[in-house]
Amino acid sequence: MTLTGLIRNDHAQTLLGLLFGIIFGFLLQKGGVTYYDVIMGQLLLTDFTVVKVMGSAVATGMIGFHLLRHFGLVRRHVRAGSTGSNVIGGLIFGLGFGLLGYCPGTVAGAVGQGSLDALFGGVIGLIIGAGIFANIYPALSRSILNKGEFRHQVLPDILKVNEWYVVVPVTALIVIVLVVIESMGL
Amino acid sequence: MAIWSPYIAGVLIGILVCFSFLLSDRPIGCSTAFVKTRGLIEKVLRGDRIHDIEYYREIPPRIDWQFMIVPGIIIGAFLSSVLSGTFRFEFVPPLWASTFGDTPVLRLIVALAGGIFLGIGSRWAGGCTSGHGISGTLQLSISSIVSATFFFVGGIATAMVLVHVVG
Helix, strand or coil: CCHHHHHHCHHHHHHHHHHHHHHHHHHHHHHCCCCHHHHHHHHCCCCCHHHHHHHHHHHHHHHHHHHHHHCCCCCCCCCCCEHHHHHHHHHHHHHHHHHHCCCHHHHHHHHHCCEHHHHHHHHHHHHHHHHHHHHHHHHHHHCHHHCCECCCCEHHHHHCCCCHHHHHHHHHHHHHHHHHHHHCCC | CCCCCHHHHHHHHHHHHHHHHHHHCCCCCCHHHHHHHHHHHHHHHHHHHHHHCHHHHHCCCCCCHHHHHHHHHHHHHHHHHHHCCCCCCECCCHHHHHHHCCCHHHHHHHHHHHHHHHHHHHHHHCCCHHHHHHHHHHHCEHHHHHHHHHHHHHHHHHHHHHHHHHC
16 A cells, blocks of 8 residues: 555544554653653653653654655645734643643543543543633634734744754754753753 | 653654654644544534534544544553553542642542643644644744743643642
8 A cells, every 4th residue: 555545544544543642652651741740840840751752752753754754755734823823822721731730642641541630630621621612713713813923834934944954953952952951960 | 661761752752753744644633632522522412513613614523543542542551551560540649649638629620620721722722732742843833833832831830830829
């Protein structure tokens, strides 16, 4: 089966979603980030496990994604953003993140390891919240979601340079930050 | 080993996201699954009338890749914790118990409130810590970098107030 054929096969994709989820959940749990104490430790700036996992995932994925894109094997999936959507939405997310102590992916991982606050609080809350958003979406999409639209979609477009001039320094910066965090004993 | 080095877990997650772009032509994100779950529940309760809701026309409630990622994560984390012998039922995490006591009711109320804000905020921003924070940021997406920054700005402020001021 070709890649395009695989991508267009709905049944195969549904199974792949499950498979990606299983591996992702396994890695999140092994990385320690499905624990409330670890995530809250990050938000209280006493435990930097979340930054270490996310930083190494972004650095690795950034190089891998752009190599695959260079060879025409993957496409970008980015959306135009706005202050109304990404800043306001980000802050509402942050309020929930700090109260719950899990995010939408890690809350599912926490359910898998037996955390009942994640199941009866987090998952139920997320389903309620998604429903509230679905109901206010028409009003929001006509008003706040498009306020202050960003003019560019990706960093290389702002800087008007070849993407590798951004990928390499950003990856290096992430590695330096992780080395500094490690050397400070965090 | 119960817990791996966060760097090993992180590098493997980065590779996993690359495979998701390659084999499924999509980033790994989790918050859409909760919209689909909500839509599927409403479909059972209200039938085809849910098609009147604009948001469910944009994110159709059906069992697909974006839905299956969440049951997958639950299974994966279950396997990981069972294999390392760390699976156990717990209502109140230790850090919460040391600040607010071990009453499950208080923890559940705050977790529920947090989940509701998280559900609204993730859809408002168009993604979560995995969709924006990892998959979007590694594509150098500006909306993702901005979102991820404010996830943590809001999260750090809320956690600091919750633990150091309220607690």
